[in-house]
Amino acid sequence: MLRTSSALVAALLAAGVVAPAAAPHRAGERTALQQSLDAVVATGVPGAVAEVRDEHGTWRGSSGTADLGSGRHAQAGDKFRAGSVTKTFVSTVVLQLVAEHKLGLDDAIEQHLPGLVPNGEHITVRQLLAHTSGLTDYLTDVLMKRPNAVQDLQKATYTPRDLVAIAAEAGPKFAPGSSWSYSNTNYVVLGLLIEKTTGHPLGQEIGRRIVRPLHLTGTSFPATTKMPGAHLHGYEWFNGAPAAPSDTTDFSLSVYWGAGTLVSTTHDLNSFYRALGKGELLPPALLREMRTMRSDGPDRPGRSYGLGLEDSTNYCAGTGQRPVWGHTGSVAGYNTFSFTTADGKRQITLSLNQNITKNEKQDQAALKVLSTALCRK
Template identity: 45%
Template sequence: MRIRRITAVLALTALSLVVAAPATAATPARATPAGHGDLRRDLGAIVDAGATAALAEVADRSGTRRAAAGVAQLGRPAPAPTGGRFRIGSVSKTFLATVILQLEAERRLRLDDTVQRWLPGVVPGGDRITLRQLLNHTSGLYDYTDALDLSPQGWLAQRFRSWEPAELVALATAQPPLFAPGTDWSYSNTNYVLLGMVVETVTGNDHAAEIQRRIIGPLGLRQTESPGEKASITGPHAHGYLPVGPQGAQKPVDVTRMNPSVADAAGDMISSTADLNTFFAALLGGRLLPPAQLAAMTTMVPGHDYGLGLERTPLSCGVTLYGHGGGIFGYATGSFHTRDGSRRLSLSINPYQGDFDPALETLIDRVFCPAG
């Protein structure tokens, strides 16, 4: 499997909010299913390659294995917590997409409703953009994160700023559309900020409350939340860092505390590897959506491995994975699952410097590509 596109994105998203399309297939290394020792070793290789911490949970028919490598905080000896919490970035999109599809199943909205129908006057040309096009990134809307100064220095100066969803959307709509709705594909966080606003219009509750009521509570995801403007990560967690300063003399700056409203419904959530595996198992197992809505979610845009808030990753060993990746300052997340739920991998990496592509490739091969 070639995982380089995923890991390049994970590394970059430590400095942004965007996770792009999933990896394309190539030749995997032969491997055996990851046991506890293998998992610790492979996470250690990720840390050796330049991350400050890495943690993962693998679940399959033989049981569940968790491991961690690295330190919880630079300059201190405490190891990274195996069951720690972390910012999940764009993996939040799958939670929000699930709520939208539940509302469709309840006939409270239709995927072919226009943005103008639910958010009148918010988006120029919103009468030509559907909710489905927001979900699968075919709206053509400019990504508001491209209008932000996301350099370390630029972002650190405003890391605690509060953002309203309408402000984020205005950054995007100040730019011309990338293409006519439905004619192409381009990942845009703006789409999911708008979907969060739609949820509030339809239900009278903000996206965080509906995710809590419909998903987090029923599944007992005790380590998962949409934190709003809360800056801290509570409970055990590994810290995230950015390299700041001139090349060759960079110093790590702890960016664990931040105001996540800059990500809003597109990527503000906090979770754990265990909770993510539980969520995706329930989702792909049909516990959260009726068959028609789950089928729609897993239907990919032609020519792209993206459905309705769900990414598909085909491996050359014949396995196809579903899930989502995510990144936000100091944190990179991947959640990968076979369609039948027989194997699940969720992991968090705290990138700093270096290239952990080969180590992550080995880990994913070991979990999903059997030896032969």
């Protein structure tokens, strides 16, 4: 490979032969990204990691602390709990099974898992994927409303069928297909559907169909509470900010299962969503189905949901850009955002080791990181 010496480059520049192109602009964008990442940590979030892919290449950044106990600095390659980003992986596997004619989008869940959910003969695979099934969310509507919920759930043990039974006992929120409501129960049911259809454990099927083919070496569907490899520790302040935080890293995975168990990295999630958007995982017709968005409820302005994908106009509001698509994920101690522009040219995965969903100041700081990465200047 030929290399140009620095002296030769200087001479060519002086002669007007080599143009400096957009290097200053690129450097300015990268500086703005790092500043916005630092601003998230300045709000009190222990640590933040991000990877951005755009027309200038790939930028990886980090800020703050991965482990408050040891003081280890967050690194861009650290693993984290990706939460509901898991849902896009589960949806992709379901749609692959549809492509293989092993399932139908309009099949009733009763056809494949008889007796699992009440009214299952009127709930379709499509409705589960799109959150229009009407099934109550076992997590936010039931378990999280109990006293000391997050602390107790760290050690609780459930089977996937236990979680579905909790939702069934609470009763439906609405008739199937008549409204929209985000429900983790849908993706626990879909995980059971994958296992019934393939005869393999859910994590094994995600690994076989997505993780290994895409060489996502930092991604796993772990079977234990321990985080593998170098990772961000997750933190929650149960007694308010002045008190010491609780380390929520080793969380009971059975509470989330198909709705949010995945562990990953910023690099891997960007690679996954890029491959998905380029049609490497699904045929065109099913990718269109996945990306056909329906309006969410009034509590989620600017956001819509497809089949395991969400889009948002919030990140580039006022720019005229089309919505970005991907998924967010929040579990105890972690918040993850992974989004791609409609044209596929810009991507970001951002993960924080604190759940910031109820902190407006921190949420706005994270929004600034996302808009800096995704929006045209």
